[in-house]
Amino acid sequence: MKISLTRLLIYIILAIFSIFYIIPMYIMVVTGMKSFAEVSLDTMWNLPNSFNFNSFSLAWLGSIKEGFRGISGSFLNSVFLVVPATVISALFGSLNGYVLTKWQFRGSDLIFTMILFGMFIPYQSIIIPLVLTLQRLHVYGTIPGLILVHVIYGIPISTLIFRNYYVTVPTEMVEASKIDGANFLGIYRWVIFPLSTPGFAVAMIWQFTSIWNDFLFGLIITPNPASQPITVALNNLAGSYIVQWNVQIAGALLTALPPILIYIFLGKFFLRGLLQGSLKG
Amino acid sequence: MSNVILKNLTKKFKEIIAVDNVNIEIKDKEFAVLVGPSGCGKTTTLRAIAGLEEATSGEIYIGDKLVNDVQPKDRDIAMVFQNYALYPHMDVYNNMAFGLKLRKFPKKEIDQRVQEAAEILGIENLLKRKPKQLSGGQRQRVAVGRAIVRKPKVFLFDEPLSNLDAKLRVAMRAEISKLHRRLEATIIYVTHDQIEAMTMASRIFIMNEGRVLQIGAPLEVYRKPNNKFVAGFIGSPAMNFIDSKIVKENGDYFIDAESFKVKAPQAFYSKIADYAGKEVIFGVRPEDLHDKQFVSKITPSIFNTINTKAEVIEPLGAEIFIYLTCGKHSVIGKMDSRTQIEVDQSMEVVLDMEKTHLFDPKTLLVIV
Numbered sequence: 001m002k003i004s005l006t007r008l009l010i011y012i013i014l015a016i017f018s019i020f021y022i023i024p025m026y027i028m029v030v031t032g033m034k035s036f037a038e039v040s041l042d043t044m045w046n047l048p049n050s051f052n053f054n055s056f057s058l059a060w061l062g063s064i065k066e067g068f069r070g071i072s073g074s075f076l077n078s079v080f081l082v083v084p085a086t087v088i089s090a091l092f093g094s095l096n097g098y099v100l101t102k103w104q105f106r107g108s109d110l111i112f113t114m115i116l117f118g119m120f121i122p123y124q125s126i127i128i129p130l131v132l133t134l135q136r137l138h139v140y141g142t143i144p145g146l147i148l149v150h151v152i153y154g155i156p157i158s159t160l161i162f163r164n165y166y167v168t169v170p171t172e173m174v175e176a177s178k179i180d181g182a183n184f185l186g187i188y189r190w191v192i193f194p195l196s197t198p199g200f201a202v203a204m205i206w207q208f209t210s211i212w213n214d215f216l217f218g219l220i221i222t223p224n225p226a227s228q229p230i231t232v233a234l235n236n237l238a239g240s241y242i243v244q245w246n247v248q249i250a251g252a253l254l255t256a257l258p259p260i261l262i263y264i265f266l267g268k269f270f271l272r273g274l275l276q277g278s279l280k281g
Numbered sequence: 282m283s284n285v286i287l288k289n290l291t292k293k294f295k296e297i298i299a300v301d302n303v304n305i306e307i308k309d310k311e312f313a314v315l316v317g318p319s320g321c322g323k324t325t326t327l328r329a330i331a332g333l334e335e336a337t338s339g340e341i342y343i344g345d346k347l348v349n350d351v352q353p354k355d356r357d358i359a360m361v362f363q364n365y366a367l368y369p370h371m372d373v374y375n376n377m378a379f380g381l382k383l384r385k386f387p388k389k390e391i392d393q394r395v396q397e398a399a400e401i402l403g404i405e406n407l408l409k410r411k412p413k414q415l416s417g418g419q420r421q422r423v424a425v426g427r428a429i430v431r432k433p434k435v436f437l438f439d440e441p442l443s444n445l446d447a448k449l450r451v452a453m454r455a456e457i458s459k460l461h462r463r464l465e466a467t468i469i470y471v472t473h474d475q476i477e478a479m480t481m482a483s484r485i486f487i488m489n490e491g492r493v494l495q496i497g498a499p500l501e502v503y504r505k506p507n508n509k510f511v512a513g514f515i516g517s518p519a520m521n522f523i524d525s526k527i528v529k530e531n532g533d534y535f536i537d538a539e540s541f542k543v544k545a546p547q548a549f550y551s552k553i554a555d556y557a558g559k560e561v562i563f564g565v566r567p568e569d570l571h572d573k574q575f576v577s578k579i580t581p582s583i584f585n586t587i588n589t590k591a592e593v594i595e596p597l598g599a600e601i602f603i604y605l606t607c608g609k610h611s612v613i614g615k616m617d618s619r620t621q622i623e624v625d626q627s628m629e630v631v632l633d634m635e636k637t638h639l640f641d642p643k644t645l646l647v648i649v
Contacts, residue, residue, distance in 0.1 A: 172366035180380035181354040
């Protein structure tokens with residue numbers, strides 16, 4: 001009976017924490033369903049009078065009358081940004097991890113440390129040189145420019161993820177394929193890449209989420225609404241005169257939907273990949 | 282010709298010398314076993330031959346061709362790894378075919394070679410399986426199969442049996458020996474297990490601390506070890522070593538270990554004359570200790586019999602290992618299974634003096 005008592009305690013604590021974490025989500029959902037008239041601090045906790053998805057469609061499509069754009073136009077921008085940026089940065093991370101673990105050379109550990117150092121440079125501190133560089137490259141204000149920035153900023157974390165994963169792939173396998181006749185790229189193509197699914201799951205889910213959620217780069221690099229990612233468009237929902245909380249919150253929910261869906265459906269791959277990279281071996 | 286020659290091969294890892302000026306020739310079609318304790322440099326030597334480690338200095342020849350700067354894939358070798366190193370995402374067929382595919386062999390020939398190797402190894406029915414669906418022994422066979430489909434000049438085996446259970450290891454030992462005869466290829470085999478070395482090798486290369494200490498046929502290194510390390514390494518249980526002194530009395534030489542004194546055989550006299558009055562290490566194999574009751578070929582006398590007391594008794598069925606004490610010395614005897622003895626009982630043990638050895642305590646080289 002003693003065991004079940006501790007169990008019970010654990011469940012109670014977990015339940016309290018879950019409720020604590022889910023409260024903001026509750027507020028968002030109920031506020032999103034309310035009409036503008038219903039929204040106020042006094043009735044924040046109340047359920048909406050009726051199920052009403054108007055604010056969602058307003059947030060999605062925008063309103064010419066009320067003078068704000070919806071987020072729908074930027075949704076595709078975000079997709080065109082996130083998909084290539086995620087794939088490319090994961091590929092670079094995978095190649096880096098491959099070299100740093102299976103083709104170590106003098107100074108490779110130093111280079112790894114320096115790559116990791118990139119994670120600790122605050123975005124804000126490099127904004128001016130970044131914009132100048134993108135202007136020189138003639139990609140400032142475009143989605144490819146934004147992709148470039150995210151790929152470069154994604155290299156440290158994806159390199160770390162893949163390096164830690166490849167450490168668990170036996171080096172003898174690489175040696176066996178060297179003897180079998182594969183070269184540097186052949187070993188990657190035929191042996192390492194096919195074994196990288198857990199690494200790609202972790203790196204891509206991670207990158208997808210952080211690029212999708214990025215606001216600062218999108219705001220600065222794409223001032224033109226036609227190429228803005230969804231997070232910037234969400235900010236612009238605020239309109240100019242009055243803030244419609246219900247529309248804002250509905251937009252925020254819609255914006256957050258893709259990463260949430262990814263975690264719900266692919267979360268187990270993420271966890272499995274993380275565990276393989278760190279605990280196995 | 283697929284001989285392998287190492288000339289002054291040295292490999293250093295930073296300051297640590299793993300292989301120290303090794304000079305050996307492995308002959309065509311030979312089953313060469315490099316054996317030694319862990320860290321003796323045997324695996325590094327093998328990896329240098331494979332091209333997985335770059336030699337710090339010295340030359341490596343395979344089939345009379347200098348290969349120091351040749352890529353592993355172009356050395357015409359195949360290697361079987363200790364942990365098999367199979368490709369987990371490929372089925373057995375593709376694991377074996379991988380090297381041939383990379384070398385752009387026609388599909389028909391790949392098929393034929395994989396089939397042939399699978400038949401030799403008895404794994405035809407496993408070709409569609411993935412490595413994780415195989416047992417240890419089956420994985421071992423696939424790893425060997427991957428090597429033989431390539432028909433290389435030289436096979437390199439790196440402790441291939443050490444991950445198998447004891448029974449399977451014995452069976453695979455015999456199979457690899459058979460395979461060697463069938464393939465008529467040069468095999469270089471690394472192991473720390475002296476029984477594997479004794480049972481499979483044409484010649485054994487015993488290594489310690491990066492050096493090759495002795496080269497010879499299994500029974501030759503067993504019977505005539507040229508130093509104390511080899512004597513102790515080959516044979517199980519290991520040879521007993523007893524610090525002693527040579528004494529000359531009335532023209533005869535005796536080996537005096539304080540707790541006992543035995544007479545050296547006539548054949549030893551010329552070689553031990555210089556050691557009269559000096560310290561030596563007396564070496565006697567457990568199998569050359571006999572229970573006085575069951576000794577047949579040698580005649581017990583006061584010159585070759587010692588009084589001992591049994592400390593631990595390990596009956597193995599076919600024979601019996603007895604840990605004996607004689608004064609301050611402890612020795613192990615491998616006795617006739619009929620021996621009846623209990624712990625703490627005393628026992629008269631006859632030494633087969635002709636088969637004993639003496640070593641110089643300073644150089645550790647054999648005297649006789």
